[in-house]
Amino acid sequence: MSLLLATLLQAAHGNTGAMPNLPDDLIHRPPRSNVIEAPANPTSAWLSECLDQLAEDPARAHSKAQIRRTETSGADRVIANHCLGLASTELGLWDDARAAFLAARDETPEGENSARARFGTMAGNAALAGGDAEAAAAMLTAARQDASTAASATLEALAAIDQARALVALNRGEDALNALSAATQLEPAMVEGWLFKATLLRRMDRLDEAQTAIERASDLAPVDGQIGLEAGVIAVLSGREDSARKSWQSVVNTQPDSPAAQTAKSYLAQIGPAADTPAEP
Template structure:
């Protein structure tokens, strides 16, 4: 394991932010040490100790973490500077400073050694997403292209799938739907067991009015994640567009039953209100007619 990866893995849960299930960065991480062991480890490893403090500060005061990372970045080099840029990008993201976030994540990627392709791919993806959030999809596409190249160099299917999904989102923003669909085909081929790619593919196919293929994709997503409310919502939309109102009603009702207080449930209620009322069987009526007297 490289020095940089080891440092990232020491800082606690999800130091790279947004790791996918099955990602090497998650799978290879050892159990979080106890408080005493953590203290001993920090005394031996000031670099990872600093990143722990910066990320902890991020949860309490993002502006302070941002300043802390800027100072650190100006004082160090090598892996220390990579980690300073990482925390700086995270703080800028929390503050909505998308240009700062993009610049910091890209610097972290560029200053990560070339043989650390997995980490370079992650930072490039984070830079691309920051660019997209900042309203620059063209720049985002270029950065995510770098992420794809790095992920391929790392031979990491999870990172390749993640980058392909991000690329698809950008291409949709740019109005390049067919290219976006190709990217989602790649993502679902790389990680067929993940529901996210199938859900996004179903949504895009529905927007392209390819309802048969959209139905196949949403069924696969539902098999993989049957309790995901977003899948239930999309399944209902596809069903109603195909003229299957009752199937749509059942999908949206299931969302409400699963998470009645969620935003998804509120959306499902709005959708249901737009359908014609479900046919109901009238309750049996009884008459109280008196029997004729003898």
């Protein structure tokens, strides 16, 4: 048995996760687009200007949004908090981002549940990034409720996925799995839900279920590097080294210059060639 395989098996039975990059993806992931579209009007025009500035100079956008927030009310203030939250996110000011998104949510009229769900999800992500998983879980639970009231399956699924990430950080694996199951039922074509579900099931040593989930993710996104990495991890933990090699090699073949390919190459190097592969001279 290779050193990598032994390490993976030991980690699996300890429910600590196997690979350095994959388990953390349940908690940390690249941000989604957090821009809420609005009809063309002076308020949305100001938001567009702020977003343009955000791409060039987030610190200046942050200051501009702070000033705008103190000088306005109603929808204008909501939009100012929206941009302030985005600028704070770019600057890594998680407490500022959380406060701004919460203010935007709370000042959004009760009947506009879709916007409230989006702002609540952003606030929850900021709280999670700032290390407050408990608060993040509560915010994301509220965001799911707002999305459900708005009858938006997509928003509810997104909030449920992020809620699961917060619950994983709190070591509440079964609750996180329930959230991911809800997300995949609400939006069966959302790849992220199936990938995270597979990763969590693998960490819980429920490999048959993890295999089913990763196959669904692969059907939806055949050349996704993270899916290929996770499929290989599940395979090697299940004793299928050849399948693991194929999964990781497929990542290298389809995305040779990606970070996922570099990770796949390291896994392949550690697991070694198949027993029937002739050694190079």
